[in-house]
Amino acid sequence: MNEDGVMLADGFNTHEEDEVGRICNEDADITSRKAVTYNQLIDGTRVSMRNEDQTLIEEETNATVLLGRNLGAVNLESFHAQGIKEASFVLLQETQHSSLERVDISGYWGNGGFNHEFVESGRYGEVVNILNVYGPQGVNEKRLLWDIISLLVETSNGLWVVAGDFNVVRSKEDRRNSNFDASSAKDFNDFVEEADLHEYSLKGNRFTFCMGTKMGRIDRIFVCWSLFNKWQAAEYRALPRFRSGHCPLILKTESRNFGPKPFRFFNSWLDRTDFDKVVELANGEYMGLGPPDLFLMMKFKFLRQRINKWKDEKFKMEHEEQLGLQTELASLEETLMDRDLVESEQWVWEEIKKRLYEIDEFKFNDLKQKARNN
Structure with missing residues (x-):
């Protein structure tokens, strides 16, 4: 036993004794009140200790068991056997207590070195x-x-x-x-x-x-x-x-009437040559009054109405154009069965196919964007 009151196990050399003494001296308050017994050292690192803290933990565990019984818990005899002696905190649920006004929590833990949180029983929601x-x-x-x-x-x-x-x-x-x-x-x-x-x-x-x-x-x-x-x-x-x-x-707050369909903007509209003009005209023609938030909301509504009107007219025109181009293309194909196309007919043939491809590309991109957003 050295001068610090620490008993060393057999097999310690002088260097190991100095190291153990240095560790103990780093916290004089702890070593002054703990009698530490070293039972075994494996590879110079593993130490099993027994001190006064173990007694305090046992007392706190007993107090926790007492608290559980007071809150209505039963069959707590296995509490110790399940390793609870080394627990740092305990969770209790469904105590059926609406408040802790008549419960002295500090008397159950054994000392004042702890905190606790408590939620009253009942249903809770946002105020x-x-x-x-x-x-x-x-x-x-x-x-x-x-x-x-x-x-x-x-x-x-x-x-x-x-x-x-x-x-x-x-x-x-x-x-x-x-x-x-x-x-x-x-x-x-x-x-x-x-x-x-x-x-x-x-x-x-x-x-x-x-x-x-x-x-x-x-x-x-x-x-x-x-x-x-x-x-x-x-x-x-x-x-x-x-x-x-x-x-x-x-x-x-739980609406079952979903109202009008949401306004969906398609990127292909930006490729139409007249779309920018529609937006600029709508922005310049809107005349509104009122608070800024209502003014902005009504302006968006006005712009949305103008775009929807343009969209319906545009799609109708493109559909009619597509039908006409397909009819004209079919006529040129019939001509091609009998003779070669002249230069002007060949140019019309190419322009029709180019325009039909453009319209189909608009529709394809709209479908692809719609599928991605759903």
Whole structure:
């Protein structure tokens, strides 16, 4: 035994004794409280140790077993036999405890050197905050309400749905036969942008409120950006009104009405000589008003309509052209059976085949792109 109180096994040479002593001296706090017995050394590297930590682990294991029994577990006698003495953590499930208010976890582990996490029993989902709004008539009162809602949305956790009668419109197109207050509309649009609220495309009635001949879209359902992205295919619809002047609004996050077919752009359109002109004319002719997001959405809709119209007309013309060229080609082939084609006929023959190949290539590329995207 050396001066550090470490007992060495038989067969150690002086160099190995110095090495063991150096290792022990690297942590004086550990060696001062542990009596280490070296039972065997294989190839100078493998050491089996028994010290006070083993006792602490056994105590902690016993406390864990006690915790399991208090939480309703049974048949824990095999806990030790399965090597749990060397465990660094323990997982317990289905304890049927709704809370740990009456359970002192620290008393079960044996000391304070541990952490724990606990989830109450029950069903869990994402928090959705729903705010039912009735907008005041006064301009100052409206501004105050917008500030309160913005602060509430910003400082609260979870998803947000802000809906109701806001008594204000976002653009001039949202009113008919009634006065449009540009200042209030600007305040309202600033509030929607600041609170990061978004609105799905409304289906059904264009106006949600009607009194006599006065109409307006003052009822809305806004959602936060996270909810908007989570349910992008949600259905937002204004239902028919009966005795009330307001249309009921409905928002379905699981839409069974998939709406119109999605707009699909084919690369072959770029090879048509008149496609660029169609886009340029549509871009220059569009005249829209309203908030930037609605303006952009309506502009895309206008452009899509123009492209679809061009596409239908173009495909119809190409189909009729293809039929005519095929008829003309068949006529030249009949002529070729009787005699050779003259130079002008030969030129027509080549141009027809070239054009038919071009039309077929457009169709083939469209089919290939469609198959790749499906």
